Amino acid sequence: MKASEHGKNGAPVTMRDVAKVAGVSVATVSHVVNDKPGARIGDDARRRVQEAVVQLGYRPNALAKTLSRGSSRFIGLVADAIATTPFAGQIIHGAQDEAWKHGYVLLVANTDGNTAAEVEAIAMMLEHQVHGILYSTWYHREIVVPEALHQTDTVLVNCFADGSGLPAVVPDEEQGGRTATEGLLAAGHRRIAFINTTTPSPAQSGRLAGYRSALEAAGVAVDESLVLPAAPEQEGGYAATASIVDSGATAVFCHNDRVAMGLYDGLRDHGLRIPDDVAVMGFDNQDVIAAHLRPPLSTVALPHYELGAAGVRVLLGRQAADDARPQRIACPPVRRQSI
Numbered sequence: 001m002k003a004s005e006h007g008k009n010g011a012p013v014t015m016r017d018v019a020k021v022a023g024v025s026v027a028t029v030s031h032v033v034n035d036k037p038g039a040r041i042g043d044d045a046r047r048r049v050q051e052a053v054v055q056l057g058y059r060p061n062a063l064a065k066t067l068s069r070g071s072s073r074f075i076g077l078v079a080d081a082i083a084t085t086p087f088a089g090q091i092i093h094g095a096q097d098e099a100w101k102h103g104y105v106l107l108v109a110n111t112d113g114n115t116a117a118e119v120e121a122i123a124m125m126l127e128h129q130v131h132g133i134l135y136s137t138w139y140h141r142e143i144v145v146p147e148a149l150h151q152t153d154t155v156l157v158n159c160f161a162d163g164s165g166l167p168a169v170v171p172d173e174e175q176g177g178r179t180a181t182e183g184l185l186a187a188g189h190r191r192i193a194f195i196n197t198t199t200p201s202p203a204q205s206g207r208l209a210g211y212r213s214a215l216e217a218a219g220v221a222v223d224e225s226l227v228l229p230a231a232p233e234q235e236g237g238y239a240a241t242a243s244i245v246d247s248g249a250t251a252v253f254c255h256n257d258r259v260a261m262g263l264y265d266g267l268r269d270h271g272l273r274i275p276d277d278v279a280v281m282g283f284d285n286q287d288v289i290a291a292h293l294r295p296p297l298s299t300v301a302l303p304h305y306e307l308g309a310a311g312v313r314v315l316l317g318r319q320a321a322d323d324a325r326p327q328r329i330a331c332p333p334v335r336r337q338s339i
Contacts, residue, residue, distance in 0.1 A: 013058040015127045021052040026126045027151040033058070034129075075104045075312060076125035076133040078118060082158075083110035087286050087304060088138040091157060094308030095134055102316055104131060122148040132315045134308070135159070140170055140202050157311040158304070160326045168326040169310045173203050176300045176331030177210020180253045180281045183298060185218050187279060187339045189251035192220075195240050195263065197232035197255045204255070207283065211253060230255070234262035241266025244278070251279040251339065257289040260297055260338075279339040283331075295337035303329045 015029045022029065024045050031039035032049040052058070077095055082088040096106045107130060109121035125133055132153035137143060145154075145161045156168035184192050194211045197204050212222050228243050230236035237259035244252055244263070254260035260282035267278055274280050274295060282290055285301035306329050313319035314327070 013056045015058075016123055017056055018049060018052045018058050021056060022048040024049060025148075025151055026123050030127065030129055072129040072131055073104050074107050074125075074128055074130045075099050075315065076122075076128075076130040077106055077108045077136065077308075078121050078125070078133060079108070079110050079136045080113045080118075080138060081110065082136055082138040082304075083108065084112075085138045086288060087284065087302070088158075090304035091136055091308040091311075094305035094310075095157075095312050096308070098309040098312035102312070102318070104312075104316075118146060119148065122146060126151055134311045134315065136308075136311070140173065142202075153315060155311045155315045156326075157307050167314050169307055169314060169329055170202070170326045171302050171307065172328035172330050173206025174210040174213070175328070176283060176302075177207030177253075178214040179210070179331065179333050180207070180283060180300045181211045181214035182218075183333055183335070184251040184253060184279055184281055184339060185214060185220070187251070187275075189279060190220050191223075191226070191247075191249050192251045192253060193226040193228060193244055193247055193249035194253045195228050195230050195237060195244075195255055195259050197236075197259075198229045199232060203283075207255060230259060232256055233258050234265075237262025237264075238266045241270060245270055245272070249278065251281070253281045254283065256284045257282040257286045257297060257299055258284075260299070261289055261293060264293055264297075275337070275339050281339060285334050290334070290336070293338070298336045298338045299334050300331050301334050303331055 015026050019026045019029045028041060028045060029049050031041055032046055082091050092108055099106045107125060111117040111121055133149060134155050134157050135149055136157035137159040140158050143159045143161050145164045145166060154166050156166050158170060160168040160170055181192060196208055215222050226247055226249060228240050230240045232255055237254060241263055252263060254263060260280050263280060264274065267274060272278055282297045282299035285299045290297040290299045310319060310329055
């Protein structure tokens with residue numbers, strides 16, 4: 001490699017180096033150096049890029065040459081923490097399987113919520129001319145879209161951004177809450193409590209709406225005193241136990257499996273048996289918790305695998321999506337022995 005192809009520190013010159021000198025985006029540099037057909041680039045911007053290329057001695061590497069004219073078979077996935085979260089890691093699995101199915105390779109960047117790392121990861125993927133990017137969070141929430149994502153086709157996974165114009169695939173929280181409550185109703189229960197989180201989120205409002213709609217559809221009056229706020233963790237479920245016992249509820253729908261685990265401990269301390277005295281339903285299907293409680297916990301699964309797979313299908317145009325409204329993926333019930 002010629003000396004002119006290296007920066008001052010000896011590292012190879014990249015598209016990001018050219019973009020910085022030219023004062024344009026990495027995507028613009030990519031379009032110019034690869035002479036991408038149809039790219040709308042002003043004469044001044046094109047001139048600055050070409051001058052920066054000469055000044056820095058930039059030469060597209062072999063990989064870039066194979067990716068010219070939009071021939072990339074890569075799909076990027078930028079995540080805040082799902083790669084290190086056991087059950088949410090299924091998003092990567094689903095996206096990877098679906099990408100392979102259509103002849104694409106998944107490039108994954110786990111940023112741990114670090115903004116600088118996120119910017120760097122997106123820039124790297126743009127430099128590699130990914131077909132598009134999946135942007136995912138480990139829990140369902142609204143986000144502010146990183147500006148660079150507007151430079152390529154992007155699908156939001158397990159998150160959404162109202163007004164951004166970007167398609168999104170998210171869990172159907174309301175359907176999941178309804179399914180959980182219907183499972184308890186089908187087991188013959190009518191006095192059903194709901195331990196909900198105190199943290200505002202789509203899960204908090206959606207699961208509560210599903211709980212209420214299931215009761216109303218079954219002709220059971222909604223008793224607001226049976227909706228109990230709690231921290232969304234084991235201690236929250238344990239702390240709510242006394243109120244559950246005092247309420248006379250025969251069944252409890254818990255906001256998540258960790259809350260259910262705490263409720264198990266609390267009910268046991270009160271000398272009550274599951275499901276003989278009180279039936280318990282969780283949410284999330286964290287296998288490390290739900291399948292190993294005694295008795296194993298009936299729950300509703302977050303569809304992480306399908307979220308990843310659906311994100312790829314939307315990105316590739318193989319599944320329709322409404323840019324103005326997130327596409328909701330059903331949360332399936334997982335029946336075990338707690339109801």
